[in-house]
Amino acid sequence: MSRVAIGLAGLGRMGRVHLGNLAxxxxxxxxxxxxDVDPVVAxxxxxxxDVPWTASFDELLDACDAVAVATSTASHAPLVEAAADAGRSVFCExxxxxxxxxxxxxxxAVERAGVLLQVGFHRRYDPDWAAAARRIHDGELGEVTFFRTSLRDMTSPPASFLTGSGGFFTDVTVHDLDVARWLVGEVVEVHAHGAAANPEFARLGDIDTAVVVLxxxxxxxxxxxxxxxxxxxxxxxxxxxxxxxxARIDAPHRHGYEWRTPGLASRDLVRDFEQRYPYAYAAELEAFARCVLTDTEPLAGGRDAIAASDLAEAATRSWRTGAPVRLSPRRTAAGIDYSSEVPA
Structure with a gap:
């Protein structure tokens, strides 16, 4: 078998990105x-x-060798378990x-079934980050002394999205926390500071700006x-x-040209993550398919997702209490475990 037949569940914004790449x-x-839960959309x-569609996730599993899950967050875990029970490897946002x-x-459930689970930490598959990671892991950087990263959206999402996002650190900072573990190593202390410039965020008990010290x-x-x-x-x-x-990875410009007038040089900036990461989103699904074909573990697995979420939760607690959260990551047979917190 030279190609993996992948079924796509969920056709919202990220689902549409994956749709074009898989096609x-x-x-x-x-x-x-x-x-999709909406059969009209599917x-x-x-x-x-020009592909088949179904109104049933079970039927989707019957029609594919592996599945990509880009549905709402609340449905991820049940669908991952259903896929594992059916013997299907899973890519999950x-x-x-x-x-x-x-x-x-x-x-x-995935580990018991012996199938693969790759989680959508797309920066691990971006050409710039991947090239830097290879040289860091090969020792060319020497001993790492300092890590800095920025993630800034152009405009805020609607309030309807915020209520189901899991909070700022879980929705936004989790990507940076995964990159921190990937490029540098395990984290033993998190101290988060946050603010809400937008009163709508404050009303919902959330923030729109944060600084996290690791x-x-x-x-x-x-x-x-x-x-x-x-x-x-x-x-x-x-x-x-x-x-x-x-190693420095800068935000690329949208186009390769520059417009110059007297005293001013201007270049277009990207507007959102879709414009910034077109290669990464395609590469992560290609990597998933190749892992299924070769039965090799993905670069970003389920235990990585849990570790990043644990760090995001630690950042949330630190922000709410104003105090740093100390952690004691343990290496287990399954992977890194951040569930043990060091008492203050």
Whole structure:
């Protein structure tokens, strides 16, 4: 078998991104079938891409070799478990669940079934981040001393999205926390500060701007800054300093040209994550398909998702209490476990 037949569940914003990639940008995958809780949406997508559709997730599983889950967060864990029970490997958007116990149960179901679970931490598959990670892990940077990353949206999402997002750190900072673990190592302390410039966020008990300070178990320090409404565009950049070199990944411009007038040079900025990460989103699904074909573990697995969510929860507690949260990551046979917190 040279291509994996992947069924796509969920056709919202991220689902549409995956739809286009599975339909023509992943050499090791073929789009087998689409499903959405709204059958009209599924039928329309199927007609647009000339693929079968279904109104049942069980029928989707019958029509594919593996499944990509891009449905609402609350449905992730049950669908992952259903896929595992059917013997299907799963690509799942983050988080596996907003509830830790449900996330652990879903990951354990996958492990018992002997299938694969890859979670949508797309930066691990972006060409810039992947190239920097290879050189860092090969030792070219020396000992890491400092980590800095920024993630800033151009405009805030609607209030209707915020109520089901899981909160700022779970929805936004979790990507940066995963990158921190991937590039530097395990985190032993989280100290988060947050503010709500938008009164609507404050009314909902959430924030739109945050700074998170990290301590890593190797002694390095880290700083994360996040904003839901930077205004000027979408930015995602990272810098890792070491004793031998520094790696910097800047936010790319949308186009390769620059417009110059007297005293001014201007370039277009990207507006959102879709414009920033077109290659990463295709690459993560291609990597998933290749993992299924070769039966190899994905770069971003279920235990990575739980670890990042645990760190996001620690950041939430730190923000609410105003105090740092100390952690004691343990290496187990299954992976890193952040469930043990060091008493204050």
């Amino acid at each position: 023509g940008r992943c050499p090791s995958a073929i789009l087998a079938c689409v499903y 039928e329309q997508a199927a007609a647009e891409y 983050k988080p596996v669940s907003a509830d830790r116990a449900s996330a652990v149960a879903a990951v354990e 301590r890593f178990d190797n002694g390095a320090l880290g700083v994360i800054d996040n904003s839901r409404s930077a205004g000027y565009g979408y930015e995602c950049s990272t810098e890792v300093m070491g004793t031998a070199a520094t």
